[in-house]
Amino acid sequence: MIGRAIANGIIAVALACVLPQIAGAQQRPEPPRGVRIGLSYGAGVKPGIIVMPVEAVPGDSVRTIIQRDLDFGDRVTVIALDSAALRGLTPSAGRRFNYALFARLGAAAIVRIAPVAGGYRAEVHDVTGKALLQSGVFMVESARLSADWRMEIHGMADEVERWVTGTRGMSRSRVLFVRGSDVWIVDSDGASQRQLTRGALTLSPAWHPNGRTIAYSRYGEAGTRIELHDLETGARRVVRATPEGLNITPAFSPDGQSLAWATAREGGTEIVFASLANLALARRVTVGRGSDNTSPSFSPDGRRIAFMSGRAGQPEVYISDADGTNVQLLTEFTYGGTSYRASPAWSPDGRLIAYQATAGGFQIMILSLRDRAVKQLTSEGVNEDPSWAPDGRHLVFTSSRSGVRQLWVIDTESGRLRQLTHAAGARLSDWSPHLAPSLSSETNAANSPD
Numbered sequence: 001m002i003g004r005a006i007a008n009g010i011i012a013v014a015l016a017c018v019l020p021q022i023a024g025a026q027q028r029p030e031p032p033r034g035v036r037i038g039l040s041y042g043a044g045v046k047p048g049i050i051v052m053p054v055e056a057v058p059g060d061s062v063r064t065i066i067q068r069d070l071d072f073g074d075r076v077t078v079i080a081l082d083s084a085a086l087r088g089l090t091p092s093a094g095r096r097f098n099y100a101l102f103a104r105l106g107a108a109a110i111v112r113i114a115p116v117a118g119g120y121r122a123e124v125h126d127v128t129g130k131a132l133l134q135s136g137v138f139m140v141e142s143a144r145l146s147a148d149w150r151m152e153i154h155g156m157a158d159e160v161e162r163w164v165t166g167t168r169g170m171s172r173s174r175v176l177f178v179r180g181s182d183v184w185i186v187d188s189d190g191a192s193q194r195q196l197t198r199g200a201l202t203l204s205p206a207w208h209p210n211g212r213t214i215a216y217s218r219y220g221e222a223g224t225r226i227e228l229h230d231l232e233t234g235a236r237r238v239v240r241a242t243p244e245g246l247n248i249t250p251a252f253s254p255d256g257q258s259l260a261w262a263t264a265r266e267g268g269t270e271i272v273f274a275s276l277a278n279l280a281l282a283r284r285v286t287v288g289r290g291s292d293n294t295s296p297s298f299s300p301d302g303r304r305i306a307f308m309s310g311r312a313g314q315p316e317v318y319i320s321d322a323d324g325t326n327v328q329l330l331t332e333f334t335y336g337g338t339s340y341r342a343s344p345a346w347s348p349d350g351r352l353i354a355y356q357a358t359a360g361g362f363q364i365m366i367l368s369l370r371d372r373a374v375k376q377l378t379s380e381g382v383n384e385d386p387s388w389a390p391d392g393r394h395l396v397f398t399s400s401r402s403g404v405r406q407l408w409v410i411d412t413e414s415g416r417l418r419q420l421t422h423a424a425g426a427r428l429s430d431w432s433p434h435l436a437p438s439l440s441s442e443t444n445a446a447n448s449p450d
Contacts, residue, residue: 039109039126039133039164046077047108047164052090053083056115058144062153066111068189069157069171072418074393074411076164079106099130109133109164113156122156124163134163147192151435154188158434168434170391175420176205176214177407177429183216186407188389188431190420196229204428208252211435215239215250215259226250226261241274241282249295253322254302260285262294271296271307273322285324297346297353298322306330306344306353317344317355317367330367331355332374341365343385347392352412354386354395364397366412377410387431396420398427 039047049070054062060083071078090112091097102110110125119139126133138156142148151172158169173188181201186193201219208214212231217224222244229236239247239259246264253260257276262269267290272282286293291311298305306319312333320327330353331341341357351369356362362384364377381401388395389409399408404424410417420426 039124046075048079048106049076049109049111049164050079050081050086050102050105050107051111052113053087054113054115054120061145062113062120065150065153065189066113066157066160069154069169070111070161072171072189072409073161073165073169073391074414074416075161075167076109081105096130097125097127099125099127102127111160120156122160124160147187147194150187150191155435167391170389170394170434172435173390173432174435175387175396175407175429175431176207177421177426178203178205179421179423179425179427183214184426186421190422193421196231204249206250206252206430207432209254209256209433211432215252215261217248217250217261224248226259237279239274240280241272251296251298253298254300260296260298260305262292262296266290268292268310269294271305271324285322286320287324295343297344299346300348300350306346308342308344314338315340315342317341317353319353330372331357345386345388345395347388348390349392351392354388354412356384356386356397364395364410366395375412377412377415383408385428387429389431390434396429396431398429 051063051067051070054060067078067080070076089098089101097110107127109127112123112125114121116137118141119137121135121137123135124133125131136159138152140149140152142152154171157171161167161169171188175186175188177184177186182195183197183202183205184193184195203217205214205216214229214231215226216229218227224247225242226239226247227236228239242261242263246269248262250259250261252258258273259276260271260273262271263282268288269292270284270288271286271293272284274282286307286309288309288311291309293307293309293311295308296305297307303322304319305322306317308315309318312329316329316333317331318327319330339358341355344353344355346353352366353369354364354366357365359376361382363379364383364386365374366377367374377395378399381399383397383399386395386397393413394409394411396407396409398405401408402419405427406422407420407426407429408417409420
């Protein structure tokens with residue numbers, strides 16, 4: 001980040017040298033749609049991004065959300081400069097940016113957002129290439145500053161991140177979690193937190209791939225049963241294949257056609273599947289012979305599952321085909337040891353499995369399926385129940401590092417942490433897929449000089 005005083009000083013010096021170039025430079029027409037060349041930068045480099053002020057109400061809120069989302073994505077460096085100073089560097093219609101000046105400020109790209117009828121037009125300019133990299137119109141239909149309005153702005157930020165880095169951001173998503181006896185939901189940046197259930201103890205919320213339906217385990221007079229909850233209508237239905245007793249840790253298949261969960265059987269728990277088309281019939285998947293088998297997590301293609309099993313005498317993470325065949329121990333078993341490895345979560349790109357393990361208290365680990373290499377991500381406090389963001393780079397998990405249980409987000413590449421919730425007792429989180437897109441059909445790409 002560049003402080004306001006330093007930034008203004010740099011701008012003043014640079015303006016004296018290069019500002020006259022703005023007046024005489026005409027902006028070239030946009031190139032044809034469908035053409036795109038991503039921003040070029042070295043491996044391991046986080047390109048500097050300057051987000052220009054957004055005019056009209058509520059422009060400041062739009063800019064703030066875009067900057068925060070890009071920062072939380074951990075793929076770029078947001079250069080925060082004073083809005084008043086930047087307004088003097090915004091070219092008028094038909095003019096082009098003074099790319100030499102922005103290069104001196106450390107920017108590799110400029111993000112410009114302007115209100116249009118029914119939404120916003122976003123542009124990304126390549127400073128080195130002196131080109132309009134890509135642009136698009138995003139329709140925003142929700143009431144200003146509402147939770148849905150913020151989600152639509154998140155969608156614009158995610159697409160801007162994709163234009164710059166080639167990878168879509170994860171901001172247009174939400175996180176389910178449990179506080180007390182109820183399920184709550186919060187935006188990926190910690191805003192718009194609200195309660196979804198009330199009354200009976202409700203645990204282990206899980207997202208359907210459509211981002212509209214969730215499942216959870218709910219206590220009643222007959223024990224725990226799995227319920228499905230439509231977030232748009234509020235309608236709920238009990239999974240009939242969950243008998244009296246214990247039914248926990250539901251998970252949807254990636255195609256959204258099936259539901260897996262753990263149910264009490266033979267003195268332990270076994271994982272079963274049911275088709276959403278026939279929730280009265282469940283098919284057994286694991287054979288634990290009296291051991292506990294819980295927490296199923298599907299591979300992205302739906303062909304395999306990871307799960308926790310105590311069949312070897314202590315909890316470990318296993319993988320198998322989705323029908324229960326070809327079972328393999330994934331985590332390293334130590335005979336006579338006291339290790340505890342549980343809560344597996346398969347990454348969206350299929351390369352990694354995150355889980356919790358004892359290492360001076362529970363800590364979050366990730367395991368590479370290519371070479372079985374293990375990386376410990378946390379070391380402070382007790383850390384449990386990881387869940388992947390849709391970008392396959394970030395994890396949300398429960399941690400006691402602040403003194404009470406809260407949700408935290410970690411960048412698995414840099415180790416950067418941020419706190420997601422701030423009221424005590426948050427746990428058992430599940431990160432949603434990317435939610436409904438907001439990009440209109442007017443999207444176009446550009447890469448020729450402007």
